[in-house]
Amino acid sequence: MKLFYLGPEGSFSHQAAGLSMRNRSSAIEYIPKVPLENVVKSLCAEGADAVAIIPYYNYLEGLVQESLDLIYENQVYIVGSQRVPIIFCLGGYERGLEQTGISSHPKALAQCSQYLNQYYPNIPHVEVSSTTEGARIVGERRSGFAVVSKEGLLKYELPLIKEDIGNIKHGKTNFTDFFLLARQDISQYHEKTDYFTMIAVTPYIDRVGLLQEILAQVSFYDLNLAKIHSRPAIDEVGNLGVEPQMFYLEIMCHKDNEDFKHCVDALEYKFTPKNSHLSAVRILGSYPACS
């Protein structure tokens, strides 16, 4: 089975891919792709048994709009989920540190700023395109430090200086949640698991109180909302003279839940334009709640 992930090798996407496949017995071919769009496009060019993994939520950044859009536009299905803690290590060589500095992706350097400022206040930061690229450079030169995942450290055989140096924000270590995607809905339901369902709601109109009407239906059917994200509607919405919104809603239940089905029916009845090929609600998929 082919599995596409956001490269390079050793990235957190790569980790997520490995973790999500840990119980599979079949042989898996892990294929890195860049950018994010090509991860999903590669899946679309394959047969029904290929899968892809993309980040959809980060604790510090929230929902990843681009990922949700790619699922929506390419009509692929969410069939699983995987949480990966974003744990950075410091590794490399004290030799030449003052000249070579500490190499990593700007976001990784930012997330480790407290530790680095405390213990290495006068060492320059060198921004590179990815954390693994930083580790590769340090490994090649055998000089200076890299901030990278443990996997990246091992891959380039850098000596470990200090584990888990990332900032603690709001009492938590940063994490990223990933979706496993497929071209068909091959997800399986397990009774003792808590599920979430991601839907996209496009009302195709705009007026005061619209989102409140949508959420009134969600709460009428006793459904709980985990996350919400608004964006300008992606689908063609005709010449309305306004810019309608669409909403990504993460609902705390499985899509086979009876209340959920009634809620979706109500929203579609009210908001789907008559005599059109459009649909006011699209179910992107159900997946085990990450934790």
Place this chain on the structure above:
Amino acid sequence: MKLFYLGPEGSFSHQAAGLSMRNRSSAIEYIPKVPLENVVKSLCAEGADAVAIIPYYNYLEGLVQESLDLIYENQVYIVGSQRVPIIFCLGGYERGLEQTGISSHPKALAQCSQYLNQYYPNIPHVEVSSTTEGARIVGERRSGFAVVSKEGLLKYELPLIKEDIGNIKHGKTNFTDFFLLARQDISQYHEKTDYFTMIAVTPYIDRVGLLQEILAQVSFYDLNLAKIHSRPAIDEVGNLGVEPQMFYLEIMCHKDNEDFKHCVDALEYKFTPKNSHLSAVRILGSYPACS
């Protein structure tokens, strides 16, 4: 006056800074800072007349949670706004192109993928930490191409190959909206301008239908919602056994609007915990609607 922006020099933040100051007569000292957190922290360490500029919305990525969090946590004020179209140019030297490749930030390469794949399908992409870093490298080597803003092209004196090569998504060129921040609310109201106001609402409880209740108040007072983003509550919320949410709401009016004031009063009355220093609503600031 000091103005802090997200560096390096020549970045889109730098452009936003220049545009937002185009009508000021006083001398301005532009100071680049990395990462985003240090832009806001630098502002906080200055006197009342310094300002900072940070991105808060991108057309492809939505609201920038990290920026909203920084405003919330550091209690600074939004005092202005600035939209910057994200327009990429191709520049550099045909010489050695097949070896040196096309250098840029991964996101810039992604946003120009259609043009690059059509006209330069077999040229390698070289990912670097920023678009201006790519231009600097190409300028130094006098070989290969860079994908960078026009300002970046001029800065490193690269010959222009082709202007505006970014992908068109959903009929639009990508853009980023920036907030101008200050330690005090020095914003001015102009009668003929449309304003938006960003607020953070933390209900400090969790139950089915909570967001719908909040939005029912917003629409009761005839207020229109431009954007919404949910995240786990930042403030301490006691030992409730649940994980309450907070909501960033962008409302289409100025904070001095009477309806808006009534709405905020209602939400604070209902959701602010009694006998606490907490507040259910925080007004982050009003600013002219970007367009």
